[in-house]
Amino acid sequence: MVQNAHKIEVRHLSKSFGDTKILDDVSFDVYENEFLVILGPGQCGKTVLLNIMAGMDTADEGTVEFQDQDSNMGFVFQKYALYNWKTVEKNVELPLKFRGVGKKERGRVAKKYIDLVGLNGFAHSYPAQLSGGMKQRVGIARAYAMGHSMILMDEPFGALDAQTRYQMEDELLRMRNTEKATIVFVTNNIEEAIYLGDRILLFSDKPSKVVQEYIPGLERPRNNAADDFMSYRTMITGQMDLAL
Amino acid sequence: MYQEKERPLWQNVLLSCSGILVFLAIWQCVVSFGIVSTDKLVAPYTLCMTFIDKLNNVVPDGNTILVHIATSLKLVLAGFALSCVIGVPLGVCMGFFKTFKALFSPIFEIVKPIPPLAWIPIVIVVFGIGMKSELFIIFVAAFVPCVINSYTGIQSTDPALLNVAKTAGASRWQMFFKVGVPSALPMVFVGIKVSFGSAWATLVAAEMIASSVGLGYMIQQGRQASRPDIVLLGMLVIGIIGGVLTGLLGLLETKVIPWERH
Amino acid sequence: MGETLEMTGGKMSRKYRYSILSVISVICVFGLWWAASVWNTNLAGPIDTAGRFIRLVENPIMGVPLWMHVWASVRRILVSFVLACIVGVSLGVAFGIFPTFKRIMWPVFSLIRPIPPLAWIPIVVLWVGIVGDTSKDIIIFIGIVMAIVINTQAGIRQTDELLLKAGKLLGANKWQLLIDITLPSSIPAIFAGMKTGLSTGWMSLVAAEMIAAKEGIGFLINQSMKNSSDTALDFIGIILVALCSAAFTLLLNAIERKVCLWSKMRTK
Numbered sequence: 001m002v003q004n005a006h007k008i009e010v011r012h013l014s015k016s017f018g019d020t021k022i023l024d025d026v027s028f029d030v031y032e033n034e035f036l037v038i039l040g041p042g043q044c045g046k047t048v049l050l051n052i053m054a055g056m057d058t059a060d061e062g063t064v065e066f067q068d069q070d071s072n073m074g075f076v077f078q079k080y081a082l083y084n085w086k087t088v089e090k091n092v093e094l095p096l097k098f099r100g101v102g103k104k105e106r107g108r109v110a111k112k113y114i115d116l117v118g119l120n121g122f123a124h125s126y127p128a129q130l131s132g133g134m135k136q137r138v139g140i141a142r143a144y145a146m147g148h149s150m151i152l153m154d155e156p157f158g159a160l161d162a163q164t165r166y167q168m169e170d171e172l173l174r175m176r177n178t179e180k181a182t183i184v185f186v187t188n189n190i191e192e193a194i195y196l197g198d199r200i201l202l203f204s205d206k207p208s209k210v211v212q213e214y215i216p217g218l219e220r221p222r223n224n225a226a227d228d229f230m231s232y233r234t235m236i237t238g239q240m241d242l243a244l
Numbered sequence: 245m246y247q248e249k250e251r252p253l254w255q256n257v258l259l260s261c262s263g264i265l266v267f268l269a270i271w272q273c274v275v276s277f278g279i280v281s282t283d284k285l286v287a288p289y290t291l292c293m294t295f296i297d298k299l300n301n302v303v304p305d306g307n308t309i310l311v312h313i314a315t316s317l318k319l320v321l322a323g324f325a326l327s328c329v330i331g332v333p334l335g336v337c338m339g340f341f342k343t344f345k346a347l348f349s350p351i352f353e354i355v356k357p358i359p360p361l362a363w364i365p366i367v368i369v370v371f372g373i374g375m376k377s378e379l380f381i382i383f384v385a386a387f388v389p390c391v392i393n394s395y396t397g398i399q400s401t402d403p404a405l406l407n408v409a410k411t412a413g414a415s416r417w418q419m420f421f422k423v424g425v426p427s428a429l430p431m432v433f434v435g436i437k438v439s440f441g442s443a444w445a446t447l448v449a450a451e452m453i454a455s456s457v458g459l460g461y462m463i464q465q466g467r468q469a470s471r472p473d474i475v476l477l478g479m480l481v482i483g484i485i486g487g488v489l490t491g492l493l494g495l496l497e498t499k500v501i502p503w504e505r506h
Numbered sequence: 507m508g509e510t511l512e513m514t515g516g517k518m519s520r521k522y523r524y525s526i527l528s529v530i531s532v533i534c535v536f537g538l539w540w541a542a543s544v545w546n547t548n549l550a551g552p553i554d555t556a557g558r559f560i561r562l563v564e565n566p567i568m569g570v571p572l573w574m575h576v577w578a579s580v581r582r583i584l585v586s587f588v589l590a591c592i593v594g595v596s597l598g599v600a601f602g603i604f605p606t607f608k609r610i611m612w613p614v615f616s617l618i619r620p621i622p623p624l625a626w627i628p629i630v631v632l633w634v635g636i637v638g639d640t641s642k643d644i645i646i647f648i649g650i651v652m653a654i655v656i657n658t659q660a661g662i663r664q665t666d667e668l669l670l671k672a673g674k675l676l677g678a679n680k681w682q683l684l685i686d687i688t689l690p691s692s693i694p695a696i697f698a699g700m701k702t703g704l705s706t707g708w709m710s711l712v713a714a715e716m717i718a719a720k721e722g723i724g725f726l727i728n729q730s731m732k733n734s735s736d737t738a739l740d741f742i743g744i745i746l747v748a749l750c751s752a753a754f755t756l757l758l759n760a761i762e763r764k765v766c767l768w769s770k771m772r773t774k
Contacts, residue, residue, distance in 0.1 A: 054675060056675055072677075075675050079668060081671075081672035083686075083690070083691075084691075084768050085691070085693075085766070085768045095677055097686075098673075098676055099677050126767075127768075128768060146675075146676060146677075245667065245671075245683070246662065247605065249605075256609065259609045259610050260609055260610070260613055262610055263613055267614045283632075343524075343527065345524075346523075346524040346525075346528050346531070347527055347528075349528065350531050351531055351535050354532075357747070357751040357755070358747060359708050359709040360709070361716060362712050362724075362727050362740070362743060364716075364731065365727060365728075365736075365737060368731065369548045370546060370549065441620075441622075445622030445623070445625075446622075446709075448622050448624055449622070449625075452624065453716060460624075460625070463625060463628045463629075464627075464717075466628060467628035467631060470632075472629065472632055475629050475632065479629065482620075482621055482622065483617065483618070483619075483620040483621035483625075484620070486620035486621070487620040490620065
């Protein structure tokens with residue numbers, strides 16, 4: 001895998017809430033256009049890490065530096081965070097509206113990403129009319145509209161049933177191939193991590209730190225029933241048990 | 245995001261008091277400096293004097309303030325208690341058993357939008373002027389919110405909980421008492437609090453229209469006698485009693501429903 | 507919900523049974539009314555009331571036609587309601603988004619709130635007199651505005667934190683958060699406040715008109731009290747109020763559906 005330029009540099013990040021230390025001296029790089037997976041057990045602080053990277057929270061120590069100071073970041077939430085009173089189109093447009101982008105341009109960009117995520121025809125539907133998978137597609141379209149070259153995802157498929165989850169994983173890869181972007185993807189699901197990631201960072205339980213880095217060199221499209229996939233999975237599972 | 249920022253206790257107390265104190269100060273000044281004439285508004289400290297005076301003085305309405313308060317309280321509590329005792333079970337049954345609903349719902353829907361006071365002339369014809377009529381009107385006023393909220397409360401019982409009971413072999417009545425009623429209690433209490441407010445408001449109005457004793461009558465007489473101090477005093481007492489009793493209901497709620505966040 | 511519990515058979519016959527019960531109970535209400543009027547000869551029955559209605563239209567009380575009374579009441583409610591919405595929502599929003607403001611002003615509000623609108627009648631009449639709409643409008647206004655402030659304030663306070671957080675992330679400034687996120691998500695609560703306020707408003711209207719007015723539905727009801735064998739007039743007044751109040755509620759519901767069509771939708 002080609003090492004691209006650093007996109008984000010995370011250095012010595014630490015964070016505590018009261019007496020509990022959540023993040024402990026976390027350092028890693030994010031490279032341009034890679035699909036980076038942050039894997040760790042539940043409640044270990046992965047969401048906090050992502051929030052700090054997105055600017056929604058501040059670290060006690062350490063820095064997050066962006067190669068591209070002005071770039072915007074998209075964010076996908078596990079619970080969708082869609083606005084029920086707005087149509088799909090208006091939801092996707094919203095970050096642009098806040099930024100002051102004109103109506104015509106907003107509409108164009110929104111349409112582009114609604115088509116990308118496979119929801120054309122649903123632009124005027126309301127979130128209440130959509131299934132979980134469709135809602136998250138809206139979330140992804142909105143994230144693309146927000147920060148088209150960098151997207152952070154916080155366990156985006158955690159609330160979906162297994163079938164939809166597999167489908168969305170494939171869809172995400174397809175979207176990423178059509179519209180290149182750097183993706184930082186948080187999950188606690190090992191299979192999902194191996195299926196999606198160009199690179200996987202395994203985190204320990206809190207106080208969380210990077211325990212191991214994996215680069216599954218498996219060919220795409222990956223097959224989660226294949227032997228090499230399974231052995232990779234066994235290896236990571238073992239490491240994860242140790243880390244807990 | 246709209247949460248208050250952290251402040252030491254003394255600051256919070258200060259802020260809470262400041263609004264009231266400024267309000268009272270402005271009120272006092274407006275009267276003392278003659279901005280509003282004393283036949284329209286009366287200063288706070290004058291009200292205190294009026295209160296003390298009215299503890300013994302029967303002018304201009306024929307009773308001391310304590311008698312008025314006692315009469316009003318007796319009536320409102322009686323009407324309120326009656327409406328709870330009848331309204332809550334009715335609402336809860338209407339919500340749970342379709343037969344009940346089919347039987348009582350039309351009557352209820354017809355009665356619901358009618359302001360209780362509109363019944364006064366008819367009620368007087370049937371019961372005559374006096375306590376019974378007032379009691380009936382208060383009952384009607386308090387009854388409606390009790391039923392509505394009890395009905396809503398039991399309607400929102402989690403079907404999953406009912407199914408658990410059913411598979412455990414519970415009969416319909418058991419499901420009603422053990423699952424439906426407890427889960428409806430929060431809404432029932434909302435209804436009871438609204439119902440009390442309604443009862444109290446209606447009482448005051450009923451006393452103004454068709455009574456010769458009670459706080460409502462007192463303030464109406466105050467107006468007739470051009471005594472704004474009596475009127476304002478009455479309003480304040482009505483407000484304070486209403487607030488205190490509603491607060492007590494809230495306290496009762498925390499005892500009866502300890503499992504809810506209050 | 508009762509369907510999970512009813513164990514009688516036949517869905518069609520069940521529905522039939524319930525509708526028939528409802529119809530029977532409405533008939534019973536009329537029956538009871540008629541029976542009561544026979545038992546107490548001072549009380550007008552349904553037929554007497556209908557007759558009184560016709561006579562009222564032909565021979566208006568003091569020359570004022572019936573529709574003018576209805577219009578007087580409706581006009582007062584309308585004016586007060588609109589005013590109460592404007593003031594109530596503004597105040598409720600202020601209480602909701604400025605917690606410090608709430609802390610200072612809430613005690614004053616809590617002191618005034620428990621005073622029933624009707625208890626204000628004597629002092630308001632002392633201040634602005636009986637003549638004209640102003641005194642009635644103020645009383646109705648007080649009743650409606652309380653409910654709206656409380657509900658609006660509650661609606662704002664319970665805005666979903668996740669939605670606000672997402673909004674901030676999407677790049678919204680404080681003003682945009684308020685207009686695009688907080689207010690729309692509070693609309694159901696605001697409508698609930700409006701409906702509660704409206705029902706309090708009707709009660710205040712009838713009472714205020716009974717005590718201190720020369721026209722209006724409440725005035726008619728008061729008239730029926732003066733002439734104690736005119737209970738039919740009271741019934742007419744009651745029916746008119748019920749109809750008007752129901753009309754307003756239906757209108758409000760229709761507006762709410764239009765504004766909030768998103769909240770009535772279901773998953774495909």
